[in-house]
Amino acid sequence: MISQQYPALLIIAPLLGAFVVAVLSWVDKKYCFGMAVASLAAATVSSILLLIDVVAQAPEPIVYKLGGWDPPFGISYYVDSLNALVLAVISCVTLVNLGTVRTAVNKEHPGKEGSFYALYLLAVTGHLGMVVTGDAFNLYVLLEIAALSGYALLGMGHRRAAFSTLNYLFMGTIGASFYLLGVGYLYIQTGSLNMVDIAGILTQTGATMTVLTAMSLIFIGVLIKMALFPMHAWLPNAYTHASSPASSLIAPMTTKVMVYVLIRMMLTVFTPDITFSMPPVTETMVWLASAAIVGCALLALSARNLKRMLTYILIAEVGYMVGGAWLGNTTGMTGAVLHIVNDAAMTLVMFLAAACMAYRLKSLDFDDLKGAFSKMPFTMAFFVLGAVAMIGVPPTCGFFSKWYLLLGGVQAGNAGMFGGYVFCGSLILSSLINVVLFFRVFEIAHFEPLAQGVDDHGHPIRPKIPMEEAPPTLVGGLALTAVALVVLGLFTSDIVDVIEAGVLPLLDPSLTDTIFLAVTGS
Amino acid sequence: MKILAIALCLLLGGALVFVVGDFPDWGDPMSPPNDYRLSKHFIENTMEETSVPNIVTAVLADYRGFDTMFETAVIFTAALACFFLLRTWGRRPSKPDNVYMHLLTGVHVRLKHGKTLSPQSRTFARVESEILRYDLVTSTVCRLMIPFIQLFALYVVAHGHHSPGGGFQGGVILGASFLLLAISHDLRTLRERFPEVKLMYLLIAGIVLYSGVGFACMIYGGNFLEYEALGPLMGVTPVMAHSLGILFVEIGVAMTVMATMILIYNYISSLGTYERGL
Incomplete structure (x- = not known):
């Protein structure tokens, strides 16, 4: 009963x-945190149980009729292995983050903890709703919730936060408008808003001019929202100046969810037939993703602040996922979805480590990181683990998704798409640049401040730095997620099974009718 | 760079205009949005399924009621975001100065150490600051108009599912009546009638009413927002329960919209201090 x-x-x-x-x-501020954790825990449990249910009955999706109206008349939720997995990941990541950042919230938002947690929950609701919904317009409404609460959370930060968030607000609104316009065009062509229903009609009408316009508008809107280079300009400032609990919520969640939306639009709404019907467009998208990877890796090299560097790496990772999705083969698509999972975890580790450092250090400029290894050894140890995963060293999870993406790139290249090889090249180049980026941070944080002369025995005299670790809750959450990176890596084959159960039916035209029947019942 | 941007805009705009040629004809009854089973279903079955004569409201608050709940949540989020970003707590003196205006001459008097004059005084009126003008004509006219505006707002809310109107429109009119009070008098007058905490509770109560109705449907064995499930609870037929459910959620929407309008005005006009308006 309740399982439905x-x-x-x-x-x-x-x-x-x-x-x-x-x-x-x-009423009483001290209950806010507990209530927030309880409600998010309920959501996390539901999403995990939902994932188990969906995997059990794959490939048939679970359809939930809101208001009891049959699709396409009412709004319905549509859950297959693909979004059940993303739901579980997003809810787990946000729950861990919420449990971790309490001390940082008390420090950075004194007097407004209650509204911070309320906005936090609203942001999570918006993102989860975007993933679970099977209705193109409902997705837009939840996009608004996610965006509005995100602006509020990011805007309440340091120095230039309000200004950079205003910039984000403009760009985010433009992106959302593009999406909405695209949905409008789809409605003109089909008269329906249910994603599966639209797909069913589009297979009959084919790719008319209106449909192609709708497709490009929706994709442009989503690409702006996920900050694909060169439409990324809003992201680095907005995330860098935000408070650390806000950025460690938004960074692992928003770009990943938008990549999911892109994949859902490509596979379910427009179906692979229309999405990949124009080879030049597919090729261009892969080139664009490659440019994003290389461009953002280079921009990250120029950053002199840890958090800013992380934001550029985050945008480069968006390039990985977009490129993988547009390679047009199962391996690339699997790699893209696997990277959604892994990148959410890796980004959380990096931003939680940044939150720990920001709690004790003056700022996150490279000059202020000197001696961080002596000052906060545990934080830095987990930061190293996260960095290793970002670089892509086995057995951490980062290796496996990059492996699938590379395989996908080679397959696409062999199938005659030159962009596939370019994508592989930029992926490897960006991994190498990641090595430089992170080892530069290690060097500053470990070896500096430099020794001042030598003592009688010829040992270097190093200034003594007392240990001053971040609060245990912060470090504990960081430790949990850092260990999860290895666990995720070890369980890659299981995750890939789930992803393939979700992706393969969408790529396989013979199963389209089964899904259509399950959703619309006719 | 600017020329590039203009060129890009023109190109994109041109492309969009070009695509219009591919659209179905204007007002074509056989175009997909008109011809598809979706709109046919709404036009033919709304009355039987929901007992609501206004199809727009039925689609808004019943068939797609979930969207509307989140639209209300968007408004709630906007108010909460304004609170989060703008609200500041300055140090308030325990005995603030009070400013009064002599109604006949327009001369301002500042009473120090929290001293007050009788509120019933017919010669002096309390104002927020020396800059503020107390205008007899404006305040009297507005005081006469506000009750009627509010009555009309309640009518719009209550009649949403029978005639044009509904929670959003009614809520905006209701909120506007309070803003008129704040503009024609001052923020203090509004604040005394409607303190910040009460507005906040009203804001939350509205959206909780909406989502609570949905949640109650779940508890009574239906899906979320499946008003039919509340039929036995309210002692009406399942079809009638749709109509009543819509009324409830419209009231919730109106409460949230009204509170949001007032709160956003108050925060912005008082620069987040919630003490002195424009």
Whole structure:
């Protein structure tokens, strides 16, 4: 009985939780945190149980009819292995982050903890809703919730946060408008808003001019929202100046969810037939992704601040996923989805480590990182583990998704798409640049401040730096996620099984009818 | 760079205009949005399924009620975001100065150490600051108009599912009536009638009413927002329960929209201090 309600519960729990937290912030602030954790934990449990259910009944998706109206008349949720996996990842990541950042929230948002947690839950609701929904317009509404709460969370930061968030607000609104316009064009052509229903109609009408315009508008909108280079300019400033609990929430979540939306639009709404119908466009997208990877890796080299460097790496990772999705083969698509999972975990580790450092250090400029290894050894140890995963060293998870992406690139190259080889080249180049980036940080944090002369025995005299670790809750959450990077890597084959159960039916035209029947019942 | 941007805009705009040629004809009854089973279903079955004569409201608050709940949540988020970003707590003196204006001459009097004059005084009126002008004509006219505006707003809310109107429109009109009070008098007058905490509770109560109705449907064995499930609870037929459910959620929407309008105005006009308006 209740198992049928998981898709709704996983949205409703954080939503109602946000309202209760908002009330509690006026009654007694000390209950806000507990309530926020409880509601998000309920959502996480629902999403994990939902994943188990979906995997059990694959390839048939779970369809939840909101308001009891049959699709396409009402709004319905559509859950297959693909989005069930993303749901579980996003809810776990945000729950761990919430449990971890409490001390940082108290420090950075004094007096406004209640509204911070309420906005946090709303942001999570928006992102989860975007992933779970099977309705193109409902996705837009949740995009608004996610964006609005994100602007508020990012805007309340240091120095230039408000200005850079205003910039984000403009770009985000433009991106969302493009998406909405695209949905409008789709409605003109099909008269429906249900994703699977649209796909069914499009297979009959084919790729008319209106459909192609809708497709390009939707893709441009989503690419702006996920900050694919060269439409990335809003992201580095907005994330760098934000407070550390806000950026460690938004960074692992937003770009990944937008990549999921891109994949969902490519596979479910427009179907591979139309999406990959124009080889020059596919090729261009792979080139664009390659440019994003290389360009952002180079921009990261120029950064003199740890958090800014991380934001550029984050955008480079967006290039990995977009490129993998547009390679047009199963391996590349699997790699892209696997990278959504892994990159969410890796980004969380990096930004939590940055949050720990920001808690104790004056700033995250490279000059202020000197002696960080002596000062906060545990934080730096987990930071190293995260960096190793970002570079892509086995057995951490970063290696495996890059492996799939490389394989996909080679396959695409062998199939006659030159961009596939370019994509592989830029992937390897960016991994090498990651090595330089992270070892530069290690060098500064480990070896500096430099020794001042030598003592009687010829040993270098190094200034003594007392250990001053971040609060245990922060480091504990960081440790948990850092260990998860290795665990995710070791369980890659299981995750890939789930992803393939989700992706293969969407790429296989013979199974389209099964899905269509499951959703619309006719 | 600017020329490039203009060229890009023109190119994109031109492309969009060009695609219009591919659209179905204007007002074509056989175009996909008109001909597809979706709109046919709404036009033919709305009354039987929801007992709501206004199809737009039925689609908005019932068939696609989930979207509307999140639209309300967007408004709630906007208010909460304004609170989070703008609200500041300055040090407030325990006995603030009070400024009064002599109504006949327009001369301002500042009373120090929290001293006050009688609120019933017919010669002096309390104002927020020396800059603020107390205008007898404006304030009287607005005071006369506000009750009627509010009555009309309530009518718009209550009649949403029968005639044009609904929670969003009614909520905006209701909010506007309070803003008129704040503009024609001052923020203090509004604040005394409607303190910040009460507005916040109203804001949350509205969206909780909406999502609570949805959640109650789940508890009574339906899907989320499946109003039919509340039929036995309210003692009406399942079809009638749709109509009543829509009324409830419209009221919730109106509460949230109204509170959001007032809160955003107050935060911006008082620069986040919530003490002194424009």
